[in-house]
Amino acid sequence: MNLQVDVQCACTEPVPEEEDIRRAIDAALSHHYQNTADSAEVSVRLVSEAEMSELNAVWRGQHKSTNVLSFPADLPAEVEHPLLGDIVVCAAVVTREARDQHKTDAAHWSHMLVHGSLHLLGYDHELDAEAEAMETMETLILEQLGYPCPYKGQPQLDTIRSLG
Known part of the structure; x- marks a missing residue:
């Protein structure tokens, strides 16, 4: 797959390397794009809590910061462009959550980026069945990246693998 990722850093907190x-x-999208000739473009914006709080209020009606928001591209069908959309990550929230959940920064950052990418592909977690499917995909992708299951109480990975 030909993947273009544009990263904008609009915060002062430590963030992962591009x-x-x-x-x-790439790991998240590779499950969807099997053909190596396929192209995809994603923009990633790393933001402060203030910017994330504003985005979360405007787009979700929640007046607080959150870890990640995804904005799928809404291009007309006749526009042939590989843009999938934008992922916005709040560095301070992700770092704080990693510490609170006893995860490495790298593992939690990867989880949030995979989570945001799956939203761009249409995955959601509003219903229990959707959440289970999305969490299963996240777990498999993170395992491929060398990270442990991010969810407590989730079925054993052998069971999850049999579902995929």
């Missing part, structure tokens, strides 16, 4: 960001997104 190659690590690209690696997580």
Whole structure:
């Protein structure tokens, strides 16, 4: 797959290297794009809590910061462009969550980028069945990246593999 990832850093907190960001997104999209000739473009914006709070209020009606938001591209069918959309990640929230959940920064950052990428592909977690499918995909992708299952109480990975 030909993947273009554009990264904008609009925060002062530590963030992953661009190659690590690209690696997580590529791993997530590779499950969807099996053909090596396929192209995809994703923009990633790394933001402060203030910017994320504003985006979350405008787009989700929630007046607080969050870890990741995804904005799938809404291009007309006649426009042939590989743009999938935008992923916005709040560095401070991701770092704080990693610490609170006893995860490495790298593992949690990868999880949030995979999560955001799957949203761009149409995955959601509003219903229990959707959440289970999305969490299963996240777990498999993160395992491929060398990270443990990010969810407590999730079935054993052998069971998850049999579902995929």
